[in-house]
Amino acid sequence: MIDWLAFLLVFVSALIGTVVVVSAYSLGIRLLTVSGRTPIVTPAEFTDAITIVTPAEIKQAEKRAKKAAKKSPLTDGQKRAALVGAWACFAVSGFAVLVGIYLIVGDHLIKIFS
Amino acid sequence: MDLTLIVVLVIALALFFDFTNGFHDTANAMATPIATGALKPKTAVALAALLNLVGAFLSTEVAKTISGGIIKEGEGGVLITPELIFAGLIGAIVWNMITWLLGLPSSSSHALFGGLIGAALVGAWIASAGNPIDFSVVMSKVILPAILAPLTAGLIAYAATKLAYAITRRYDGKPDGRDGFRHAQIFSSSLVALAHGTNDAQKTMGVITLTLVAAGLQPAGSDVYWWVIVTCAVAIALGTYMGGWRIIKTLGTGLTDVKPAQGFAAETATAATILASSHVGFALSTTQVASGSVIGSGLGRRGSKVRWRTAGRIGVGWLLTLPAAGAVGALAALVAHMGVVGIIIDTVVGVGVIVGIFLWSRRNEVSHHNVVSEVAHSGRAVKIKRNPKPKKKVTS
Numbered sequence: 001m002i003d004w005l006a007f008l009l010v011f012v013s014a015l016i017g018t019v020v021v022v023s024a025y026s027l028g029i030r031l032l033t034v035s036g037r038t039p040i041v042t043p044a045e046f047t048d049a050i051t052i053v054t055p056a057e058i059k060q061a062e063k064r065a066k067k068a069a070k071k072s073p074l075t076d077g078q079k080r081a082a083l084v085g086a087w088a089c090f091a092v093s094g095f096a097v098l099v100g101i102y103l104i105v106g107d108h109l110i111k112i113f114s
Numbered sequence: 115m116d117l118t119l120i121v122v123l124v125i126a127l128a129l130f131f132d133f134t135n136g137f138h139d140t141a142n143a144m145a146t147p148i149a150t151g152a153l154k155p156k157t158a159v160a161l162a163a164l165l166n167l168v169g170a171f172l173s174t175e176v177a178k179t180i181s182g183g184i185i186k187e188g189e190g191g192v193l194i195t196p197e198l199i200f201a202g203l204i205g206a207i208v209w210n211m212i213t214w215l216l217g218l219p220s221s222s223s224h225a226l227f228g229g230l231i232g233a234a235l236v237g238a239w240i241a242s243a244g245n246p247i248d249f250s251v252v253m254s255k256v257i258l259p260a261i262l263a264p265l266t267a268g269l270i271a272y273a274a275t276k277l278a279y280a281i282t283r284r285y286d287g288k289p290d291g292r293d294g295f296r297h298a299q300i301f302s303s304s305l306v307a308l309a310h311g312t313n314d315a316q317k318t319m320g321v322i323t324l325t326l327v328a329a330g331l332q333p334a335g336s337d338v339y340w341w342v343i344v345t346c347a348v349a350i351a352l353g354t355y356m357g358g359w360r361i362i363k364t365l366g367t368g369l370t371d372v373k374p375a376q377g378f379a380a381e382t383a384t385a386a387t388i389l390a391s392s393h394v395g396f397a398l399s400t401t402q403v404a405s406g407s408v409i410g411s412g413l414g415r416r417g418s419k420v421r422w423r424t425a426g427r428i429g430v431g432w433l434l435t436l437p438a439a440g441a442v443g444a445l446a447a448l449v450a451h452m453g454v455v456g457i458i459i460d461t462v463v464g465v466g467v468i469v470g471i472f473l474w475s476r477r478n479e480v481s482h483h484n485v486v487s488e489v490a491h492s493g494r495a496v497k498i499k500r501n502p503k504p505k506k507k508v509t510s
């Protein structure tokens with residue numbers, strides 16, 4: 001007997017989990033940008049696969065981000081609200097991951113430690 | 115042959131398989147974060163090894179599928195002997211090494227199932243017993259997940275990539291902050307490594323438990339012994355760590371252009387699919403899921419197109435694994451049936467193949483055949499135009 005319900009369960013739960021985590025994080029990035037703190041994260045190490053970014057280019061990107069932030073029509077209060085929202089989004093994303101892990105291995109862990 | 119000796123031999127072989135599995139699969143979790151520069155390769159590999167170790171302790175569902183479902187052991191089924199499991203493992207390892215050498219996309223998990231099924235079929239044929247394989251379990255827990263899981267992961271990764279880009283897209287040309295996804299990738303790729311531990315380390319635990327049950331050292335249907343869990347966890351973590359050095363040395367030959375947002379979406383989709391599958395006991399191939407996600411997320415970017423030839427080649431490799439490993443396993447089982455001599459022949463041939471291939475691969479280490487992981491390779495199945503313009507114009 002093929003358990004189609006199990007497949008559906010896997011698909012739906014994986015989809016919901018992924019959508020929640022990815023959209024919350026993306027929204028966080030969007031809000032962070034809106035608040036004027038555009039994240040500039042350069043690659044940790046330039047392996048062969050990554051085009052090298054020179055320090056000058058990094059500076060340029062930071063300058064561009066600052067300029068864009070200055071031009072922002074938002075008030076300081078709005079910016080602050082966006083920043084808080086951004087961190088709230090990141091927290092939701094992280095929390096969703098923890099809940100997901102707990103749902104999956106929680107029973108097992110409880111069994112081990114009891 | 116002495117029962118304890120063969121059990122020890124099988125356990126050693128199973129742990130070696132576990133090691134090669136980790137060795138082979140470091141890239142599943144860490145190819146994308148290394149490709150986008152989210153993590154230093156050395157950090158990535160160490161992290162993957164550690165999380166595989168942790169993940170192995172988190173679940174035993176998949177191990178139960180293997181030890182208690184696929185092969186009908188005991189009354190009404192075939193008497194599965196340690197010799198047969200030994201033959202199945204030889205089949206799996208030999209096929210794994212061959213595909214690794216030829217650069218064929220393959221899956222350690224399917225090689226394992228194929229080998230075991232092939233060996234069990236031969237065992238039943240020799241004993242002229244009935245059908246030893248519970249094909250409905252094979253179908254519902256191995257074959258169907260094998261087909262559906264990469265599709266699931268691909269679809270989810272596609273949707274997630276679209277979402278991530280849509281939410282962060284700016285039509286006014288100002289910086290969009292998508293670099294920030296690099297931080298997220300550290301977590302999502304860690305999650306993939308953890309998920310890998312919950313699924314792949316289980317497979318070896320299942321095999322060892324099956325052997326112990328077959329040898330009468332453990333009652334059927336009981337839980338996995340703790341020392342089995344610990345040794346399997348250590349073997350896969352060690353394999354992951356060792357496999358990583360290969361990646362560090364040679365990374366970059368096959369990886370396509372992966373962007374942080376895309377990598378994050380793909381990794382999250384992979385982790386979610388594997389974790390959910392582990393939970394219901396589907397023994398799927400993490401390699402295939404990760405590949406499905408990489409293809410799906412590639413398609414989620416603007417201006418992308420599938421290279422059907424490459425995608426087809428990957429698909430054929432997947433389909434081929436189970437029967438091919440089954441054939442090797444069946445052959446090994448036939449030889450093992452000859453008794454002690456057969457086991458010795460199997461061992462010698464198996465070790466010969468492993469050592470031979472290992473030495474051969476040393477000789478031309480940095481050719482793209484043996485270094486590009488399937489996951490990295492699957493990125494090539496999608497063609498992406500460089501920086502296509504957003505379609506919507508700014509409305510002011």
